[in-house]
Amino acid sequence: MNREEAIEQIKSLREELEQYNHEYHVLDQPSVSDYQYDMKMQELLKLEEEHPDLVTSDSPSQRVGGEPLDAFQKVQHTIPMLSLGNAFNEDELREFDRRVREGVGVDEDVSYVCELKIDGLAISLRYEDGVFTQGATRGDGTTGEDITQNLRTIKSIPLRIKEEETIEVRGEAFMPHRSFIALNEAREESEEEPFANPRNAAAGSLRQLDPKIAASRNLDIFLYGVGQWDAGELESHSERLEYMQKLGFKTNPEWKKCPTIEDVIDYVNTWTESRENLNYEIDGIVIKVDNLDQQEELGFTAKNPRWAIAYKFPAEEAITKITDIELSV
């Protein structure tokens, strides 16, 4: 592809991705599968890597999420809520490991924590002196929506934690399979459009102005990280997860420490096989450098931490489509 063609293709991919972002993050109504979106994004990233002078700050490759809805009060995140870089196969996981080791110095040991990537809505919860005061969506990463009243209806969110800490924790609100099936059955009965998937149902429920609607949707939450954190010195992400659980937050029990990238790959393969047994949706595995000093050393790009990556499962719809194409050839 010559430069002129690359410019045209980049323009067209950006327009398309912007449209998909709006449908997914703002309207909660995607028109393409995540796999189709991810492949277009990969194509854009590749073209931008080949032509770095064409990267602009408003490119979808540089932006997190979507615009917050005007119906809600805006919340400025003191520490941005970022997205994650993606890996789609073992080679890309090994490449991530190589970059991390290079970043912290080849002599240092690096150990990882693997977590299930819950397919829901990223939110932040703020506690002042141990009391839940504000809950917000990620929004565009810097500005989110104040959805405190809706989050209060999720029973697994503690309204008071076990220490009088002032902290902000982050996690994923989601709709368990059982609630999703019941909701869509009820919607079909009342001739309303069913939700495309549990992720959109969770996002749609939490961005309702009437908290009674969110309360009726049986949502749940797993907390997996922190924003502002004045709760003493801890050395690793795994210690933070344990401490969060002690404070009364619901963390996902399936996380695991993985001393090498081969252990990470084993964990990924295990969950690729057994994710069907969970009673909630996951769309991948998140891999994080465990040591917090190393995390700090690695830092962030404009959109992602360099110390974490999301491995994405191959999408089932995509597999069906490939099979369809193969059959029709």
Ligand code: NAD
């Ligand atoms: P992402 O899905 O690649 O990953 C980042 C998010 O993972 C975090 O913000 C957090 O919300 C979530 N997460 C879940 N469990 C986690 C854990 N244990 N630790 C840390 N984070 C965890 O990135 P994104 O910015 O949220 O969304 C982009 C993705 O959304 C795309 O890759 C695509 O799959 C999907 N998308 C789809 C469409 C569409 O039209 N179908 C449009 C836009 C985006």
